Amino acid sequence: MSERLTDPGYRRLSPVDLAAAAAGLALRGATADIVAAVRQxxxxxxxSAAPLGRADNFPRAVAARLGQDPKRAILEVTGGQAPQRLVTEAAGExxxxxxxxxxxxxxxxxxxxxHWAxxxxxxxFTEHAGGQIEDRGYGLDGLAPPALAAHGLLDPPGQYALFEHxxxxxxxxxxxxxxxxxxALFAPFTRVAAGHPHAAAPTIRTAEELITETPSNRxxxxxxxxxxxxxDKVNQGAAVLLASVETARRLRVPPDRWVxxxxxxxxxxxxVLDRPDLSAYPAAVAAVRHALDLAGLDLGDLATIDLYSCFPIAVFAVCDGLGLPVTDPRGLTVTGGLPFFGGPGNDYALHAIVETVRRxxxxxxxxxxxxxxxxxxSKYSVGVYSTVPAPWRANGSATIQAGLDAVPAGPRPGPPGVETYTRKPGQDAVVVARGPDGRRFVTSTPEEGDLLMARFRDLPRPPAA
Structure with a gap:
């Protein structure tokens, strides 16, 4: 479900309205025992602020629109992993x-x-739904390192730029x-978005257009x-209904729609600052591999792939770790990705799941x-979907997580020097470097930032501090 400000008949739908419209299409007369919501x-x-007001119990506000009174209402923690994480949890329940x-x-x-603020x-958009809710909180522990916060680098573009460099x-x-x-990575994504009816930016762009700075591409x-x-400036909603096989039969859902x-x-x-390699994402790579192992598959067995694409590094790091070419002919998105289909807060992956199920x-x-x-x-959740019948299998994520946590914290041994940096227009450069003692530190360069940037750009490796 989506609407654009320029659409004929634009209705100024609230998040509850958008979610309820999508949920109505998913339910088709069924009753939900659990309604679990991705946090807005x-x-x-x-x-965070809600300039137009908000629902005090988002999952129950959506349920009430549809005449539902679920046994449980859940509001998940913050993060783009939430949709897949909730699907996995609900399937287990x-x-x-x-x-x-x-x-x-x-x-x-x-x-x-x-637009209307x-x-x-x-x-x-204020709603007082009331009732039971399992609010799991923000789940932001570890996402605001004091060393980066001290330099004003708490926003996603700033931190992701560090990984990119x-x-x-x-x-x-x-x-x-x-x-x-x-x-070159994202140009094919624009072509997929251009063919999706709910894409926020359905415009095909060349690789050169994507990287060339202009007034509209600052x-x-x-x-x-x-x-x-x-x-993130989108109006989009999505919903997925899960049911047991027995319930699907009772609801007379045609078996050819079972996924x-x-x-x-x-x-x-x-x-972030405890990672051995700021350019890698071992947790995501391990999650993909484990999900495939649980399904009894290899990468080559997949017909469709959708890798979360808030920034290029989110795709690059997974492809690097898996040995998956970014030019894989299957493509790496089924929607067009977050920059082009749209990044509806923490909810993008629910749209990817919907499109994966359709395909x-x-x-x-x-x-x-x-x-x-x-x-x-920081967090990665993976799902593998098919119409091929399969029993429920619990995953071994806890064991794999213990192995990831056993890796020593901090940067890998190496000479002192700059590991990465970024700079926002009109601001100082923020630099992450390794000191003579091998420890990582963060600094800014108010007077030498331009020189640092020029040196870093011109050299194949970061210069020594």
Whole structure:
């Protein structure tokens, strides 16, 4: 479900309206025992604001629109991993017999809120649904390192830019060559978005267009022009209904519409400055591998792949670790990705799951994978879907997580020097470096930032401090 400000008949739908419209299509008369909601951006942090008001119990507000009174209402923690994480959890609850049906919902009306926040006649999205809710909190532990906060680098573009430049340094690429690689990665995504009816930016763009700075493609944080970052000013909602086989039969759902969760995993990365390699995402790579192992598949068995794409590094790091070419002919998105389909807060992966399920139904017997990222390359949840019947299998994420956590914290041994950096327009450069004692530190360069940037761009490896 979506709407654009320029659509004929634009209705100024609230997040509850968008989610309920999508949920109604998913339910089709069924009753949900559980309604689990992805946390909206306006309630994702203690300092978030809701200029047009909000529902005090989002999952129950959505349920009430549809005449539902679920046994459980859940509001998940912040992060783009939430949709897949909730699908996996709900499937386990159904398999254990603790529920017959579960509805996963999410929606954002960020475009509408931004447009009407200071306008006369603005709508009021305040709702008092009340009732039981399992609010799991923000889940932001470890996502705001004090060393980065001290330099004002708490936003996603700023932190992701650090990972991007760390990867560039590892590969020994010039600034220009790396930017070209980012454009080449995302240009095919624009073609997929152009064919999706709910895409927020359905415009085909060349790699050169994506990386060339213009008034409409301004620099956000080096190396990112605006076209390379997640587009959060969207109005989009999605919903997925899960049911037991017995319930599906009782509801007379045609068997050719049944799609099973074959593999799944949920893993977490170390805090940003404790990671051995700022250019890598081992938790995500391990999650994909484990989900495939659980499904009894290899990468080559997949017909569709959707890798979370808030920034290029979120795709690059997973492909690097898996040995998956970024030019894989299957493509790496089924929607067009977050910069082009849209990045509806924490809810993007629910749209990817919906599209993956649709494609699985159109090509029975094939398999599709969805990778959902949260935080700052911090949390990764994976699902593998197919029409091929499969029993529920619990995953071994806890064991794999213990192995990831056993790796020593901190940077890998190496000479002192700059590991990575970024700079926002009009601000100082923020630099992450390794000191003579081997420890990592963060600094800024108010007077030498331009020189540092020039040296870093021109050298295949970061200069020594």
């Amino acid at each position: 951006f306006e309630i994702s942090t203690p300092w 159904i398999a254990a017999g603790r529920a017959d049906t579960a509805l996963i919902v999410g929606a954002e009306a960020i475009s509408t809120v931004a 200071r306008a006369e006649g603005r709508p009021d 760390a990867r560039r340094a590892r590969l020994g690429l010039s600034h220009g060559d790396y930017r070209a690689a980012m454009g 620099m956000v944080a080096d190396p990112y022009p605006r076209y390379l970052v997640s587009r 099973y969760l074959h593999g799944h995993a949920d893993l977490r990365e170390r805090d 699985a139904r159109r090509a029975p017997g094939t398999f599709g994978l969805v990778g959902a990222n949260g935080g700052f390359l």
